[in-house]
Amino acid sequence: xxxxxxxxxxxxxxxxxxxxxxxxxxxxxxxxxxxxxxxxxxxxxxxxxxxxxxxxxxxxxxxxxxxxxxxxxxxxxxxxxxxxxxxxxxxxxxxxxxxxxxxxxxxxxxxxxxxxxxxxxxxxxxxxxxxxxxxxxxxxxxxxxxxxxxxxxxxxxxxx
Numbered sequence: 001x002x003x004x005x006x007x008x009x010x011x012x013x014x015x016x017x018x019x020x021x022x023x024x025x026x027x028x029x030x031x032x033x034x035x036x037x038x039x040x041x042x043x044x045x046x047x048x049x050x051x052x053x054x055x056x057x058x059x060x061x062x063x064x065x066x067x068x069x070x071x072x073x074x075x076x077x078x079x080x081x082x083x084x085x086x087x088x089x090x091x092x093x094x095x096x097x098x099x100x101x102x103x104x105x106x107x108x109x110x111x112x113x114x115x116x117x118x119x120x121x122x123x124x125x126x127x128x129x130x131x132x133x134x135x136x137x138x139x140x141x142x143x144x145x146x147x148x149x150x151x152x153x154x155x156x157x158x159x160x
Contacts, residue, residue, distance in 0.1 A: 038086050038115035054090075066145035067108065067131040070157050076126050077110050079118045080155035086115060092131075093124060104135040104143060107156065121159050132156060 054061040079085065083097030092108040093115075110125035118124065134148035 066147070067106075067133045068148055068153060069129055069131045070153065071129050072127050072157060074126055074128055075157075076123045076159070077107060077130050077156055078159050079120055079122045079124055080105065080152055082119050084117055085113070085124050087113065095124070102137045104137075105148070105152070105156065106133040106135060107131070108133075120155075130157065 077093075079095065081097035081099040083095055083099070086094045086096070088094050088106065090108070092106050093110045093113055095105040095107065097103075107124070107127075108131040109127045109129050111127060113125045114123060132148055132153055134146050134152065135143040136146045138144050
């Protein structure tokens, strides 16, 4: 009986050790770079009074002028190109890519953010409703909100 108990305990100890190692490896894979590298501050060309991230009467504004809102019902949001995902000062996800260097894509309402370098089709997070804005770089270095194209929105909301 003692040997059986010992074997069962040993088996559970090995299983637990393997689980701890697997969790550590998963967490190491999720840690990509420092918070400073994953945060970006943008200066917008347009200076509207209300913007995503502002608060009105204790409620958070989740979208503003120029945003396209898509109901995803908790489904994933994807990287439209190879690029980089960062947070902005209002906790929206900012996606940049060398494939479209004059544009940034702002995605608000995304949870479980995956920040850092990513490949086209990688999951960036998930959202009940994602608010998408395309930003075009202006000559003086600010960013103007422009209408995002349907093909880009399709790449963001469905794995291509």
